[in-house]
Amino acid sequence: MLRCVVPDVVSNQDLLTLPVSATVKEAAARMSERRVRSVLVVEDERLVGIFTGTDLIERVVALGRNAGLTALSEVMSTDPTTVRPDQQAIEALRIMQAGGFRHLPVVERGKLVGMLSRRDFLKEEEAELELEERLWEEM
Numbered sequence: 001m002l003r004c005v006v007p008d009v010v011s012n013q014d015l016l017t018l019p020v021s022a023t024v025k026e027a028a029a030r031m032s033e034r035r036v037r038s039v040l041v042v043e044d045e046r047l048v049g050i051f052t053g054t055d056l057i058e059r060v061v062a063l064g065r066n067a068g069l070t071a072l073s074e075v076m077s078t079d080p081t082t083v084r085p086d087q088q089a090i091e092a093l094r095i096m097q098a099g100g101f102r103h104l105p106v107v108e109r110g111k112l113v114g115m116l117s118r119r120d121f122l123k124e125e126e127a128e129l130e131l132e133e134r135l136w137e138e139m
Contacts, residue, residue, distance in 0.1 A: 006085050006092055006106055006116065013114050017042045020049070020073040024060050027051050027072055038103045040112060041076045047105055047112045049076035082107040083116070093121055 017040045018027055027039045031053070041049035051072050059075040060067055082105045083092045096104050096118065106114035 006083060006087050006089055006114070015040060015112065015115055017112070018051075018072060019043065020071065020076075022072050024051075024056065024065070024067040024070045024072060024075060028056060028067060038115075039072075040105060040115065041072050042112060045112070046110055047080065047082065047107055049073070049078045050080045050103060050105065051076040052103065080105055084108060085113055089116075089121070092116055 016030055016034050016036055016038075018030065020041055020043050022041075031037065031039055038050055038052040040047055041051055049072065055075055055077060056067075059065070060070060065075070081095060081099055081101065083095060085106055085108050092104055095101070096116070102118055104116040105112060106116060
């Protein structure tokens, strides 16, 4: 994974995005349907925020806000840290660890092109270990 670039980890993604005007209720329903823990918030095809399960708990439920009346723009994390597709995957992982992020959007020339998650790195590492194990068995 040290040589792996971000596109090698993020491939063929169907990103969950919603506009800033979408409600928390809409976001939670879509997140549940897709079995994901975050939604990328966009405006004019530009990433403007991210809304996560943690945001739902801390900024909506814990404060007693009405999920059907609360817009994502009111509770999303704005200006999320991002990486470029040409960055090394290990660099992206370090950014995630340093910031305590579970998700890291991938942006190229201002346009959202992907999303990294901790799970992506675990899958990539598992695949590399399986390959290495097969090579050793063949020797």
